[in-house]
Amino acid sequence: MSSTQRQIIVKRPGSHQALIIEEVPIRSPRPGEVQVEVRACGINFADIAVRLGLYGAAKGLYPLCPGLEFSGIVKQVGEGVKGFEAGQKVFGATRFGGYSEIINCPYQHIWPLPNSWNFERGATFPVAYLTAYYALYHVGHLRPEDKVLVHSAAGGVGTALLHLLRLNGNLVVGVVGSSIKVDAAFNAGADHVIDKSTDDLWHKAEEICPEGYDIILDANGATTLMGSFSHIKPTGRLLIYGFASMFSRTGKKSLPKLLWYYLKTPRFSPFDLTSNNKTVAGFNLIYLFEHVSLFREIMEKLLRWDAKGLLPPMPIKSYPFEEVAKAHTDLESGRTVGKLVLTL
DSSP, X not given: OOSEEEEEEESSOOSGGGEXXXXXXXXXXXXXXXXXXXXXXXXXXXXXXXXXXXXXGGTTOOSBOOOSEEEEEEEEEOXXXXXXXXTOEEEEEOSSOOSBSEEEEEGGGEEEOXXXXXXXXXXXXXXHHHHHHIIIIIISOOOTTOEEEXXXXXXXXXXXXXXXXXXXXXXXXXXXXXXXXXXXHHHHTOSEEEETTTXXXXXXXXXXXXXXXXXXXXXXXXXXHHHHHHTEEEEEEEEEOOOGGGSOTTSSOOHHHHHHHHHHSOOOOHHHHHHHTOEEEEOOGGGGTTOHHHHHHHHHHHHHHHHTTXXXXXXXXXXXXXGHHHHHHHHHHTOOOBEEEEEO
């Protein structure tokens, strides 16, 4: 049995070249941990932010292994762990470290892999669906009559949002950035799709819902935030969970672009929020990891829905573990749909 494993490390934030595959020692699982031989690890925009040094939760942690979700086979369990055994297929969420051949993860953040799932689905399910459910039901207080607009509707979280909104019976408008993503948004559950490459976004949004929207979900940042705020109705909720427009498609951190988008990002006055009766809320899934009961409650509900066939498969594109730089490049291009995953 080997005493080392391969792990993708970011020693110092930077471009795609900052993603380095290294041999590192394999640590035995501590009490309460499950050791998993990873077969697939999901890729998220948070990983790009980690690589670039723009992820607040990663500050002071470099050198760091990115990755927030994975699937694989249990190798061994630490003291006090019940319900898992060697050879069992599992999937899970982790606060970094997912880009590994072997991972030790608290048992509370691991679940048995459903029989109908492959490893790719297991490694791409947690972040997108936990984010989507938490956004809609815990932050957005979703009601069946709500009219909802979803930016980046063909991405991983966007697709999960559309799946959950269709399940809840809401009228949903999906916004995409290119014509190649329109069908994906319709297939995921959008009633209307606005293609920003051919349509005037806000003119079309007003045509569909002249009275405004109850909820708008925005992970773009400066490019759409003020327009989103303007198009929620009184009692409406603007939910912010990312700033993708700040990222350069070159894979490098552009300080002038970052500064420009930082200055362009709107600051919402509490006086305006109160007088307009509007809510603006931001959240980040990674800070929910210590809220174990909530984390597991949401996942168990999602798994029950999936077992009933209520959650369609997510579009997934796979890359070999060694092609992590290409996977990051493709995600940054803005031309992918669904989720990307590294396989081992």
